[in-house]
Amino acid sequence: MPQPEPYPLDALGPRGPYRTRNRETVTDTAGTAVAELGLVPRLFVSRALTALHRATPLPRERRLAALARAARVFREDEVHGLTYDAYERTVARVSGIPLPAVRSAADEIADSARRALAGAYGALPGGAVLDWQDARTRTGSAVWTRRGEVLAVNAAGNHPAPHALWLEALALGFRVAVRPSRREPFTPHRLVAALRTAGFGDDHVVLLPTDHAVAGELLTGADLALVYGGDDVVRKYAGDPNVLVQGPGRAKILVTAGLDWRAHLDTMVDSIAHHGGMKCVNATAVFVEGDPAPVARALAERLGALPSLPAEDEKAELPVQPLDRARALERHLLERARGTTAHLGGAGIVDELTGGGAVLRPAVFETPGLQGSWHTAELPFPCVWVVPWNRADGAGALGDSLVVGVPADDGAPPDDELIDELVADRTIANVYVGDHPTHWMDRGVPHDGYLGEFLMRSKTVIRG
Structure with a gap:
């Protein structure tokens, strides 16, 4: 039986879809061609950004209404010939993200579009107004204004959920240029198309797939940039005030002495394995005050029971990768784990699937201490x-954590002074006390700070 033609993932430029000559094949985890992603040249990126700079944002109420419509289109409609069901199964098949996690991420993106106001305006200073024509400016008031007009997004490929964040920039009136990951381009393609269908102009939000040589043009041509990557990307842009980097999360759980930690075991396992353990908010280290071995053994028993299934299976819980990448990750893990005690995964974490690709099984390692920095390794x-x-x-x-979770019996902090120190630590973004998984999020509270803190500034206007 002949294979279907690869799905065309065209660039979505300021004048509509653009079919490029330079195309890259997107394969699934078994190596089968699924799509062709068109890569745009440097000149196309430059001209697209110029168009975005020239465009005038929609009025605030129209922006919010369009975002709400886009949520429905993204989650329910056929977009560029792809039904929602086909979209979510294709994402699972190509990225190896478990299907339930893809579905949950799509819900998160749609919710962000519907509730963009809550996230975008969460950073609004209490003393500022949104419009210079507000009556309070007659006697002098802070006005919250954009730091620029165009935001570039160098998107993540490890999970669809981060695409929920940049929708807040659209709510604030920015025009947005998205460079999709070649690992998972389906979500941003569908989302940008849905936004255009819902009322945003082609020169308000664009999808610009590029190779790495052209990616820099996107970042330098925009006013501000949102970039995802590892420690190398964090170091590269650390000193640039116009680039916000979303790097590794290194979320942690602290089990304090005297805690009935078995009562919180479900939450700890959920923190580690939720969405296949592929998100920056998944816990990658559990710190134990006392003997860590019983905690490690209990975690290994629970995580070891997770099934190995294809990513498209309705009951899938673990990620799938091409076999060569899975073996490379396994070698890296076992090399990194030297000097630790393996409770799970010491003999390897690759479980080959008969249809191609391999499941990445869980791993639990007990370290002899902090000195080896084993716990800083974050894997997908x-x-x-x-x-x-x-x-x-x-x-x-x-420190150096997106989330630190501190389980507490009856929600009572184990030590107020300790919580004070965790909250005060500038390298810890969020502190969860009680029985809360590290992946807990809400649209109205910051994830790694509010995006609006980066996108906006306050200036004084007086007109009396």
Whole structure:
């Protein structure tokens, strides 16, 4: 039986879809061609950004209404010939993200579009107004204004959910240029197309697939940029105030002495394995005040019971990757884990599927201490380092974390002074006290700060 033609993923430029000559094949985890992604040249990127700079944003109420319509189109309609069901199954098949996780991420994106106001305006200073014509400017008031007009997004490919964030920029009146990941281009393609169908102009939001050589043009041609990547990307843009980097999360859980940690085991396992352990908010280390071995054994027993299934299966819980990439990740893990005690995954984490590709099985390693920095390794599957910790190590040992979860019986903090230190630590973005998974999020509260803190500024206007 002949294979279907690869699905065309065209660039979505300021004058509509654009079929390029330079096309890259997108394969699934078994190596089968699924789509062809058109890569645009440098000149096309430059001209697209010029068009976005020249465009006038929709009035605020029309922007919000269009975002709400886009949520329905994205989640329910056929977009560029692809039904929603076909979209979610294609994403799972190509990216290896478990199907339930793809579906949940799509819900998160649609919710963000519907509730963009809550996220975007969460950063609004209490003393500022949104419009210089507000009556309060007659006697002098702060007015919240954009720091630029065009935002470039160098998108993540590990998960669809981060696409929920940049919708807030559209709500604030920015025009947005998205460079999709070649690993998972289907979500941004569908989302940009849905936004255009819902009322945003072709020169308000564009999809610009490029190769790495052209990617820099996108970032330098925009006013501000949102970039996803690893530690190398964080270091590259650390000193640039116009680039916001979303790097590794390194979320952690702290099990304090005296805690009935078995009562919180479900939450710890959920923190580690939710969405296949592929998100920056998944816990990658559990710090234990006391003997870490019982905690490690319990985690290994629970995580080891997760099934190995194709990513498109309705009951899939673990990620799937091409076999060569899975083997490379396995080698990296086992090399990194030298000197630790393996409770799960010590003999390897690759489970080959008969149809092609391989499931990445969970891993649990107990470290002898903090000194080896084993716990800083963040990998795209449920992999957790169980680390001994004591009060002398302090809150600083838990730093460089997107989330630190501190389970507490009856929600009562184990130590107010410790929580004070965690909240005060500038390298810890969020602190969850009680029985809350590290992946807990709400549209009205910051994820890694509010995006609006980066996109906007306050200036004084007086007109009396």
